[in-house]
Amino acid sequence: MTQIIGALSEIAADYDALFCDLWGCLHNGKAAYPAAVAALQGFRAQGGRVCLMTNAPRPNKYVVQQLDRMGVPRDCWDLVVSSGDAAQEAMFAGAVGRKVWHIGTDKDAGFFTDVPPEFADAPAIERVGLDEAEGIVASGPFYEDSETPEHYRAQFLLARERGLPMLCANPDIVVDLGETRIYCAGALAEFYESIGGKAFYFGKPHPPIYDRARRLMELGEDARILAVGDGIATDVKGAAQEGIDALFVTGGLAADAFGTDVEAPVLEALLAWLRVHQMEPRYAIGRLR
Incomplete structure (x- = not known):
C-alpha cells in the first residue's frame, strides 16, 4: 500500500539517485518551489x-x-535529461524522415538547430509544410494558450491518409503554467493515434529517457533509484515499468482529488x-520537501 510521507529526508537514505x-x-513553470529545492540539496x-x-x-x-x-540553484542537481534529448537523437537518425512538419512554438527551435555531435555529418x-512532409515532429501546439488537439483534426486526417509517422517530443498530456492548464505534445500524439495515425514517444514513461539517464549518470544495475x-x-507509470520505486507528488496535476x-x-x-x-507508487507526498 502507498505510504504518505512528510519529507524526502524520511526515505533518502534508502536511495542512491533520484529521477x-x-x-x-x-x-510551476514560472517559479521554483523553495522547499523542493532544499529537499534536493539535502x-x-x-x-x-x-x-x-x-x-x-x-x-x-x-x-x-x-x-x-527561475533561480533554481545548480547545487540541487547533477544532470538534466529531457525528452527533447532522447527524441532529438531519433529525429536526426531519420525516424520520421528528413523533411518534417513541425508542430510547436519558436521556443522549441533548438530541437532542430542544435545538431548533436554524433549527427554532424x-x-x-x-x-x-505538411504537403511536403515525410513525417511530423510535435513539440506542442502552435498556440499553447488557446488550442486543443481537436484544432488539428483536418490536418491529422490528411497526415494519416498519407501514412505520416509522428515523433512526439513531449509525452505529457497537460501541464499547469502557473494557474493555466495547457495541452502538450502528448495530447496531440494521443489524438493522432485515436484517428488511426502512428506516433513514436521518447520521454516518460517510455524507456529511451531512462536509458539515457542511467548511461550518463553511470548507474549500475544495483543502483537504488527513486522516481x-x-x-x-508518466512519472509513476514509467517508474513501474522500469522496476524502480516512485514518490508520487499529489500536490501537482491531480491536487484537487486528494482534499483541500x-x-x-x-x-x-x-x-x-x-x-x-x-x-x-511506494510513497506519496503533498509537495516535494
Whole structure:
C-alpha cells in the first residue's frame, strides 16, 4: 500500500539517485518551489545524486537556461535529461524522415538547430509544410494558450491518409503554467493515434529517457533509484515499468482529488484514486520537501 510521507529526508537514505520531475515538483513553470529545492540539496549533501528528468521537448541546455532564469540553484542537481534529448537523437537518425512538419512554438527551435555531435555529418533535417512532409515532429501546439488537439483534426486526417509517422517530443498530456492548464505534445500524439495515425514517444514513461539517464549518470544495475513526479501516467507509470520505486507528488496535476490541503493529501481519497488508475507508487507526498 502507498505510504504518505512528510519529507524526502524520511526515505533518502534508502536511495542512491533520484529521477526527479520538474514541472509540478520543482517549479510551476514560472517559479521554483523553495522547499523542493532544499529537499534536493539535502539529498545531494548526504551523497545522493539527482537527475532532473523532464518531458520538455528541448535539448537539456535550454532546460538548464530556464531553471537558471527561475533561480533554481545548480547545487540541487547533477544532470538534466529531457525528452527533447532522447527524441532529438531519433529525429536526426531519420525516424520520421528528413523533411518534417513541425508542430510547436519558436521556443522549441533548438530541437532542430542544435545538431548533436554524433549527427554532424548526417543529412540535414528540413522543416517543411505538411504537403511536403515525410513525417511530423510535435513539440506542442502552435498556440499553447488557446488550442486543443481537436484544432488539428483536418490536418491529422490528411497526415494519416498519407501514412505520416509522428515523433512526439513531449509525452505529457497537460501541464499547469502557473494557474493555466495547457495541452502538450502528448495530447496531440494521443489524438493522432485515436484517428488511426502512428506516433513514436521518447520521454516518460517510455524507456529511451531512462536509458539515457542511467548511461550518463553511470548507474549500475544495483543502483537504488527513486522516481519523483506528479504524473501518474508518466512519472509513476514509467517508474513501474522500469522496476524502480516512485514518490508520487499529489500536490501537482491531480491536487484537487486528494482534499483541500495540497500539503496533506487524504489517504482514503488517494488510495481510491490510485485504484482507479491501477497504480501503486511506494510513497506519496503533498509537495516535494
